[in-house]
Every structure is written in C-alpha cells, then in structure tokens.
Amino acid sequence: MTDGPLAGLLIADFSRVLAAPYATMLLADLGAEVIKVERPGTGDDTRAWGPPHVAGEAVYYLSVNRNKRSIALDLTDPAGLAAARELALRADVLVENFRPGLMARYGLDHSGLKDANPGLVYCSISGFGSGGGAALPGYDLLVQAVGGLMSVTGPGPGEPTKAGVALVDVLTGLHAAIGILSALRHRDATGVGQLIEVNLLGTLLSSMVNQSANYLMAGVVPGIMGNRHPSIAPYEVFPAADRPIVLAVGNDRQFAALAEAVGSPGLATDPRFRTNTDRVAHVDELASLLGEKLRARGADDWFELLTPLGVPCGPVNTLAEAFGLAERLGLDPRVSGDTVRNPIGLSATPPTYRRPAPHLGEHTGEILDWLRRPRD
Known part of the structure; x- marks a missing residue:
C-alpha cells in the first residue's frame, strides 16, 4: 500500500477556523504533507473554541486538523517571515484564508510568489471575494443569513434558522479541495501553477442548487417550508x-x-x-x-x-x-475509536490517518531545521 495518491505533495497551510483547514485535512488524508502555519501563543482560532476539550485541546480544532504538522511563525518578525516565505517557495500548494490583502502585505500573496515558484498552486478562501466584499468578515452564520440559506430554513415563515453545523464552511472546503486538485492536474500537464479563489457566498449560492435555479430560471423566490420540499411530496x-x-x-x-x-x-x-x-x-x-x-x-x-x-x-x-x-451498515465511520473516517473510498490508495492534530508549534524546530537546508 502506498502512502496515498497525494504522497510527495507539500502543502503550506496558512489557514485557520474551518473551511480551509477542512480542505487541507482532506488532502492530508490522501497523503499530502501539510505544514500548518500558526501564530505563536494563540494559534488557530478554533484552539479556543470549547468546550468540549480532550487532553487540553478544543475538539473543534481537533476535528479538522489531523495528519498535519504545526509550525509557529510570527509574520511580523523578519526571521519568521523569511521562514514562511521559504516554506511557500518549496510548497506545491499554498492555502490561505486571511482577510483579502493581508498576505500581500507580507509578500506572500500569489503575485509575490509566482515568479519564484511558478508551479505553485495558490488557493485563497474568503467570505465574500476579493472585490467589494473584501472587508466583510466571513463567518458561516453570517453567510447563511445574507446568502439566503436561512430564508428557506426553519420551522415556518418568520422563523429563519441556521443549519445545525457550519455547512457553508464545509461546502467551501470541499470546493477548494476540488479546485486544488484540478489546478494540480493542469500543473502536471504544463508545469504552471495558478491562483484559485473560492468564497463562502458564491459557494452557498451554487450549493443551493434547485432553490437558486428556481429563482434564476423561474423567478420564484423560495421561502421557509419547514421540513417540506418545494417540488416533492410527501x-x-x-x-x-x-x-x-x-x-x-x-x-x-x-x-x-x-x-x-x-x-x-x-x-x-x-x-x-x-x-x-x-x-x-x-x-x-x-x-x-x-x-x-x-x-x-x-x-x-x-x-x-x-x-x-x-x-x-x-x-x-x-x-x-x-x-x-x-x-x-458496515460503513466503519470511526477510525481508532474517536476519529471520523474520511468518506472517500479508494480501492488502491485509501485515506490514511498518520497523526493526530498537532499541538501549537509542535513541529517548529524540525521544520525550521529542514527549511535551513538547501533546496533539492
């Protein structure tokens, strides 16, 4: 058995919270080496999102960060920024979900890296894109509200309700992973990377499928129907x-x-x-x-x-x-008792579960030692 279909792929993961970490975890499960870059002292926001906690770590954080290594870098410090840039120049893929414009401040945006690493696949995830919505905060609940999902979800008219999980974040992570794999296929053929942009609002509008089509094609603005379907009964x-x-x-x-x-x-x-x-x-x-x-x-x-x-x-x-x-039903949804199985079944190169979610900065020393060595 191999280490996975993405073995040998290096992903520089400058992301936090849910959508982007979920995407990079899926790719890590498929064999990619994911190095998670975190702020010293605090790290990923979800490290503080509890209870519940297990062994001192927030379960929210643990749920989307397995199979990764963590390096703590201060991007405002010249040495930390230099290490971050070196990581980006060695990476096959870079994933980030900072507020649009922040990575450019450090020279870590796509424009600042593509000449030095022309094969880099760069995935930027935002709440509302890099144009007029760049300043808007990209929280799942907010997007469920302004993106129309809550307008069709709830027990009845006048009672809009969010989904019971951060569904838009998860869907955005899936779309990001698909975009990354597509860009890697293009890079394999041409040697050239590209910029991928995925945003929560666009993902939600696409993912509302028939409801979005009802509006665009038939002029129907759907409303809350409780647990009923607009086109099927019972x-x-x-x-x-x-x-x-x-x-x-x-x-x-x-x-x-x-x-x-x-x-x-x-x-x-x-x-x-x-x-x-x-x-x-x-x-x-x-x-x-x-x-x-x-x-x-x-x-x-x-x-x-x-x-x-x-x-x-x-x-x-x-x-x-x-x-x-x-x-x-024989789906074996658990791995090692407490980890949710990756639902992708591959007959020759199945997902693997090589390490739990890392402690903050757990691998800083070993990664910095590697970054100091000459590139291959």
Whole structure:
C-alpha cells in the first residue's frame, strides 16, 4: 500500500477556523504533507473554541486538523517571515484564508510568489471575494443569513434558522479541495501553477442548487417550508407513535407502495394524489391523512416495514444513533475509536490517518531545521 495518491505533495497551510483547514485535512488524508502555519501563543482560532476539550485541546480544532504538522511563525518578525516565505517557495500548494490583502502585505500573496515558484498552486478562501466584499468578515452564520440559506430554513415563515453545523464552511472546503486538485492536474500537464479563489457566498449560492435555479430560471423566490420540499411530496417529517420519522417519496411507484403499507391503497388513485404534481398541490391534505396512519406504529417499525418496499424513510436519529446505523451498515465511520473516517473510498490508495492534530508549534524546530537546508 502506498502512502496515498497525494504522497510527495507539500502543502503550506496558512489557514485557520474551518473551511480551509477542512480542505487541507482532506488532502492530508490522501497523503499530502501539510505544514500548518500558526501564530505563536494563540494559534488557530478554533484552539479556543470549547468546550468540549480532550487532553487540553478544543475538539473543534481537533476535528479538522489531523495528519498535519504545526509550525509557529510570527509574520511580523523578519526571521519568521523569511521562514514562511521559504516554506511557500518549496510548497506545491499554498492555502490561505486571511482577510483579502493581508498576505500581500507580507509578500506572500500569489503575485509575490509566482515568479519564484511558478508551479505553485495558490488557493485563497474568503467570505465574500476579493472585490467589494473584501472587508466583510466571513463567518458561516453570517453567510447563511445574507446568502439566503436561512430564508428557506426553519420551522415556518418568520422563523429563519441556521443549519445545525457550519455547512457553508464545509461546502467551501470541499470546493477548494476540488479546485486544488484540478489546478494540480493542469500543473502536471504544463508545469504552471495558478491562483484559485473560492468564497463562502458564491459557494452557498451554487450549493443551493434547485432553490437558486428556481429563482434564476423561474423567478420564484423560495421561502421557509419547514421540513417540506418545494417540488416533492410527501417529503417531510411525520409524527410516529414514539418519535418523528421522515418520508422522502420521490416517485409514484414509491407512493403507491406507501399507500398500500399504511392501509390506504386508494390514496394512490385519488385524483388529489395520483401524481407528484398533484401531491404537491394538495400537500396539507396529504400530510394530514398520512399523519393519522403513521401515528399507529413506532418509527423503527415503519422503517422495518417500508424500507423493503422501496419507500425511502427513516427515524430522526441523534448523532449517536447515526453512528450506530453507519456501523450496522458496515460503513466503519470511526477510525481508532474517536476519529471520523474520511468518506472517500479508494480501492488502491485509501485515506490514511498518520497523526493526530498537532499541538501549537509542535513541529517548529524540525521544520525550521529542514527549511535551513538547501533546496533539492
């Protein structure tokens, strides 16, 4: 087994918080050598984002920084800046998510490095781009609000709600990783690196897919629908006898099977519910009728009954129950008991888990010693 498909790739990681560290962790899992550059004394902001803590480290920080080494450098100090520049000149990839313009102040922006390291793939992640939104702070909650996600999320009109995780940051990290891999493919063919720019707002607007398209193509400004779908029914949460259950019925065959299973086969031929378009138009009536039937059994009972019939459904699990389900399905979601497995399955070069998230500046000495040696 190799060390991963990205073995031999050096990433200078000038990032903190979530979107960019998540991207570099994914690449590290695939074998890249990631050197995380941090401020002396404080380091990545997420080191202070607790509780909970494990062995003195914030779990938030630990969740997105495995497989990396940490070097503490003060960029305002000439020696620290010189080391940072030397690292950037040796790197295949540089990732940063400072406020736009800050890296240029230190000569560490793409323009300041590309002539000395023409093969460098430089990825800059921001909240709102490097133009008119450069001064805006790029926090996930803020982008969920101004980017429209909260306008379609929540229990009902007038109750906008954020997603239960920093979803925009995660999606931005994924897009950044895709951009980096694409630029490396181009570099392999041409020897020339390039600048990649990814921002949270643009990522969110793209990731809202059908909702964004509803607006751009049909002039529909979507609003909060709770747990319902604007174009599919039944596709929402229902009360079972013991706890909520989700139905995600995507076609007429599935609906007919559901109607039969709940003891009301006539629903499938009722003119109000015969097609998906009909069901969307009469969603309140349908929800009321199904709700009465679903209260007769527990959520797990319905899951066991409906799943073999091809009806997509499932109970609303806690995270503990979700991990339990993944384990029962053989997905092995844990690594070494307390690490979430990288979900990318590669048959020949799978992700590896070589080291835990580093302590602040843990590898400063060894990395500085390496940087002092002549380049290959």
